[in-house]
Amino acid sequence: MPIRLRLTLWYLLILTIVLIAVAAGVYGFVATEERQSVDRILRERAESFASAYAGEINEEPAEKAFQEVGRNYDEDDVLIYANVRNIVWRSPQRLLRVADFRSIPDVRIAIDRAFGGHEQHTSFGDIRVIAAPIPGSQFVFVSTESLAGRRGALLRLRNAFTIVIPLALVIAAIGGYFLAARSLAPVAQMTDAASRIEAENLSERIAVRNPSDELGRLGAVLNALLERLERAFQQQKQLLADTSHELRTPVTIIRSETDVTLSRERSPEEYRRALDSIRNEAAHLTSLIDAVLLLARADARQLRIAREPLNLGDVVRETAHSLRTIAERRGIDLKCFIDGPMPMEGDTGLIRRMLLNLLDNAIKFTESGGRVRLDAHRAGPHYVIKVTDSGAGISREAQEHIFDRFFRADSARGRDRDTTSGAGLGLAIARWIAHAHGGDLRLVQSTSSGSIFEATLPASVSELAA
Numbered sequence: 482m483p484i485r486l487r488l489t490l491w492y493l494l495i496l497t498i499v500l501i502a503v504a505a506g507v508y509g510f511v512a513t514e515e516r517q518s519v520d521r522i523l524r525e526r527a528e529s530f531a532s533a534y535a536g537e538i539n540e541e542p543a544e545k546a547f548q549e550v551g552r553n554y555d556e557d558d559v560l561i562y563a564n565v566r567n568i569v570w571r572s573p574q575r576l577l578r579v580a581d582f583r584s585i586p587d588v589r590i591a592i593d594r595a596f597g598g599h600e601q602h603t604s605f606g607d608i609r610v611i612a613a614p615i616p617g618s619q620f621v622f623v624s625t626e627s628l629a630g631r632r633g634a635l636l637r638l639r640n641a642f643t644i645v646i647p648l649a650l651v652i653a654a655i656g657g658y659f660l661a662a663r664s665l666a667p668v669a670q671m672t673d674a675a676s677r678i679e680a681e682n683l684s685e686r687i688a689v690r691n692p693s694d695e696l697g698r699l700g701a702v703l704n705a706l707l708e709r710l711e712r713a714f715q716q717q718k719q720l721l722a723d724t725s726h727e728l729r730t731p732v733t734i735i736r737s738e739t740d741v742t743l744s745r746e747r748s749p750e751e752y753r754r755a756l757d758s759i760r761n762e763a764a765h766l767t768s769l770i771d772a773v774l775l776l777a778r779a780d781a782r783q784l785r786i787a788r789e790p791l792n793l794g795d796v797v798r799e800t801a802h803s804l805r806t807i808a809e810r811r812g813i814d815l816k817c818f819i820d821g822p823m824p825m826e827g828d829t830g831l832i833r834r835m836l837l838n839l840l841d842n843a844i845k846f847t848e849s850g851g852r853v854r855l856d857a858h859r860a861g862p863h864y865v866i867k868v869t870d871s872g873a874g875i876s877r878e879a880q881e882h883i884f885d886r887f888f889r890a891d892s893a894r895g896r897d898r899d900t901t902s903g904a905g906l907g908l909a910i911a912r913w914i915a916h917a918h919g920g921d922l923r924l925v926q927s928t929s930s931g932s933i934f935e936a937t938l939p940a941s942v943s944e945l946a947a
Contacts, residue, residue, distance in 0.1 A: 484668075485661040492657040493650060500649060504642045511638060515631040516609070520602050523611035526557060527600070527622045531615045543618070544569065558625040561615075565593050569620065582610070582623070595621045607632060667696045671703065678707065731762040731769070738762075772906040776913065786828050786917050793823035793832070793864055793938065797857045800836040804844060812849035815840075820858035825940055827918045832938070835914040835922070836866070838907040839934055843870035847931075859940060863920065866936040875927040883924060884912045911936070 530550060537546035547561055547570035554572050561570040582588035588610050591601035595612035603610050607629045613622045667690060674687045686707060689700035742755040801817035808815035836855075843853045851871040858865055875883060908922075915922040920938040927933075 485658060485665050488661040488665075489654060489658045492661075493654050496653050497646075497650060500646050504646060508635070508638060508642070512635055515628075515635065519609045519626050519628065519631065520611070523602070523609065523624055523626055524600070524613070526554075526559075526624050527611055527613040530554065530559065530622055530624075531613070534615055535617060538618070543620070560623040562592055562596075562621045562623060563619065564596065565589060588612070592621055592623060595623075604628070667700075671696075671700055675703065731766040734762045735759050735766075769906070772910055775910060776906065786831065788826050789829065790824065790826055791829050791832070793825050794819045794821065794857060796829060796832055797823075797836060797855065797866065800833055800840065801855050804837070804840050807841075808844050808853060811844065811847075813844055813847050814852045815844070815855070816852070817855045818857070823857065823859065823864050823940070825864065825938060827938065828914075831914045831917070835911040835936065838911040839866075839868040839936070842907055843868050843872065843932075843934075846870070846872040848872070860937075862940055863937045864940055866938070867925075868934045868936075869931060871931040874929050874932055875924070880924055880927060884908050884922075 533550040533553065534546055537549050540546075541549060551559065551570060551572060557572055559572040560568050563569045582592065585605050587603045587605060591603040591610060591612040595601050595614050598614050600611065600613040603612075607627060609626045609628055611622075611624050614620075615622050671687045674685070678685050686704045687700045689697050689704070691697045692701055738755050738758050742752065747755070797819055798817060801815060805815050840853065840855060847853055847870045852869075853871075854867075854869045856865075856867040856869070912922040915936050915938065918938050920936060922934065922936045925933040925935045
């Protein structure tokens with residue numbers, strides 16, 4: 482069932498309940514007022530009769546006094562009871578033609594109670610009856626008033642309600658459906674706009690008429706979602722394109738080496754050089770595939786980060802030791818400084834990979850005779866790891882993109898500053914590892930005399946990223 486129809490039905494249901502409640506309240510109020518109006522008329526008649534009788538009884542006997550006073554009530558239905566069974570006077574032309582009320586139980590009870598000194602009102606059929614004691618006497622004044630006219634008015638009121646309420650509901654249904662359709666029109670427009678957006682046109686956005694209302698905020702949220710989807714889709718396309726490009730080079734080299742080697746008979750030394758070249762490219766290919774898979778799993782949030790106790794100082798020391806031989810072979814002075822034990826929780830393998838990427842990057846782009854320094858110390862709630870080298874530095878234009886995936890800058894170093902064999906993924910992976918542990922990785926400075934990279938990791942368990 483469409484939302485506009487459901488809204489209209491709910492609106493009609495609530496309106497029906499309200500109208501019925503109002504009609505019942507109005508009808509009850511009018512009926513009560515009519516009955517009270519009749520009771521006021523009867524009460525005023527009884528008081529007027531009693532006042533006139535009090536003035537006559539001082540000069541005439543009771544029966545004569547009733548006759549004198551009753552002349553003013555010839556057109557009213559009045560009876561005077563001496564007791565429940567004895568009528569001492571009645572109006573000569575009684576409109577209702579009721580001889581007495583001995584056959585009507587409710588009226589007899591009202592008259593009997595009136596002899597006890599209390600005014601009584603009761604009804605039978607379309608007649609309202611008052612039984613009121615006459616002060617200073619042993620008589621009871623009884624009078625009636627027809628309710629037929631007033632009940633006719635109530636009937637006309639009920640008939641009016643039976644016509645007006647359904648008519649009002651029909652008008653409300655038409656108006657409610659129109660208003661619901663008009664109010665939900667922006668939703669239909671957003672639905673149509675969203676249905677037209679596909680992978681080829683993710684740059685399109687949903688038009689928002691009023692950003693301050695609920696539908697406007699919904700449109701803004703959907704546009705933000707589309708923006709994130711577009712960014713993720715572009716990253717995915719870029720990752721696929723860059724990966725394909727990076728994989729093509731080692732595969733081409735392996736195939737070329739194989740074809741050239743097999744084109745004719747070779748000496749054992751030539752076969753060995755060809756196999757060494759193929760092995761190096763295969764290792765590069767494996768490293769690249771591992772890096773891409775790592776980032777892909779990280780983007781899909783399928784890579785679980787271990788939360789195991791570790792000593793960051795030991796990890797830093799072991800990583801520096803594993804690269805010391807490579808640094809010495811290139812004539813680079815690699816030194817490591819650790820400021821005491823550094824307990825924390827995290828993934829030892831990932832942290833080691835981050836440090837390897839940073840150190841290998843620094844060694845790769847530092848000339849022979851240069852220096853690479855690794856410092857680790859605590860600063861407040863974080864551990865700070867600095868990698869300083871004396872390389873040629875990174876151009877200012879390239880510094881803004883060095884953490885982008887597959888970015889390779891034409892810096893003074895002549896090659897891209899990255900650890901994954903020039904693929905442009907080492908620094909991106911290192912920064913992701915830092916972020917995954919609740920820390921950060923940034924380039925502090927890079928000049929012609931060297932560069933400084935700084936990684937921070939949380940020292941306490943509560944700061945470990947989820």
